[in-house]
Amino acid sequence: MSNARFSIIPGWVVADRRLKGRDLQVLCVLGQHTNRKHGWCRRSQVKMAAEMGCARSTVQASLDRLVKIGAVERREVVSDSGRDSAHWYRVIYDRVTPEEAFREWDRDDELTDEELGADVLEDDSDTPADQPAPPAGISAPPAGPESAPPAGPGSAPINDSSLTPPAERTERGRGRDDGESDDPTKFAKRVKALELGTANNPWPGAIASSTAWALLQFEKLTPEERRLAEERRDSYLAECKAQKVKPVALGVYLRDKKFLDVSPLAAKAQVASAKIPVAPFGPVWAGMRALALLDGPEAVDVPLDVRDRARQMFEALRRSSEARALAYLQGKGIELGADGGLIFPNDFDQAEFRRRVCESGYPRANALHLQAKDRERGVAEARFGALVELCEPVPVGSALFEQWREHHEEAGWPFVPDPGSMPVVYFPRGGPEGLHDFEMAARAALRQERSDDHAA
Secondary structure, three states, X not given: OOOOEOOOOOHHHHHOOOOOOOHHHHHHHHHHHOOOOOOOEEEOHHHHHHHHOOOHHHHHHHHHHHHHHOOEEEEOOEOOOOOEOOEEEEEOOOOXXXXXXXXXXXXXXXXXXXXXXXXXXXXXXXXXXXXXXXXXXXXXXXXXXXXXXXXXXXXXXXXXXXXXXXXXHHHHHXXXXXXXXXXXXXXXXXXXXXXXXXXXXXXXXXXXXOHHHHHHHHHHOOHHHHHHHHHOHHHHHHHHHHOOOOOOOHHHHHHXXXXXXXXXXXXXXXXXXXXXXXXXXXXXHHHHHHHHHHOOOOOOOOOOOHHHHHHHXXXXXXXXXXHHHHHHHHHHOOEEOOOOOEEOOOOHHHHHHHHHHHHHOOHHHHHHHHHHHOOOOEEEEHHHHHHHHHEEEEEOOOHHHHHHHHHHHHHOOOOXXXXXXXXXXXXXXXXXXXXXXXXXHHHHHHHHHHHHHHHO
């Protein structure tokens, strides 16, 4: 295992949505083993898999993906016996390497013969890292017809020192495997959220400080410490403001665990009073709207003489415009008889009831609709931020968008207002069929937040 204390990778790749699973971890392992002199590393996939505690096939898939998106360059190596050997990898910056350099590096490289021989000869099963290599003749999958393009200008700085002792790396490794609730692939997003904050409350000085270093400090924390760091972020900044002291940099806040100095009661009070913006047609707006509809309609008053009222409205419109009067009847499904009387459909009373329920039975949803029509941002309690991950963007006019429209009509719900030029509108994930799962997850998340607040 490398004794490097940190790993340098391209900043742009951290938020690249094409990354999956262990991709970022594989990239960091390559950076950890990169040779400080020439910027390349020669590393066995089996050895990498052993370090990460996963299957070799997982490492191979991540490397293929990293090569494809232009984050890594790979040079395949075949041994004298014809078998695939450990390959050369480079985290891409901008340097083109001459052919003869690889031959020189092969002589100088510090890898053992065992590491050079034990590479991608296994199948795609979870093969133990110390299992002997299969017979020769099984080649590694192709890396692609051409080298990946540079990720950006500037030469790659190469690490040769180290921030984390082996014991702490082992502890951090255990923390990474504790489930999706602490998924390491989302750490960069969580640190960025700590920097940006909510409601125009960014971390002071974040724009001039190192996000990569803050991310490293975040990774060192236990899952519970990460949760507390996020939960008490605003409380820490509020206490600093109250005491008229300058907050430390975000990385220092995480490294020194400043969140532990925040009063738990103050943290709970801060969370309970925090607000988040609600953008029209966005994920929080969509989640709140869906929950309002799923709660069912409130009682509405429907007059007993709905047919008489329809007749009165028709006669009033007819006095000013025959065309408008006939259009009114058509919209109600009413026909004009030969004798001038009105012929009502059999389900007219039920249809009128459904119409009134749709128009006025969902006041919370209609308030969100009015906000969207006026293109005004609203605010909501911070706990509703849990709805963001439970909603997805749906392209306007797409098949899924029309499925949502049909579901609203069948359920008697008011549909979303005209989105205008907006390309997408958010709805609960999974389409109408996923509403039950959405409701269970959303109510569980919101109930948990409320119980935590009350417990304080």
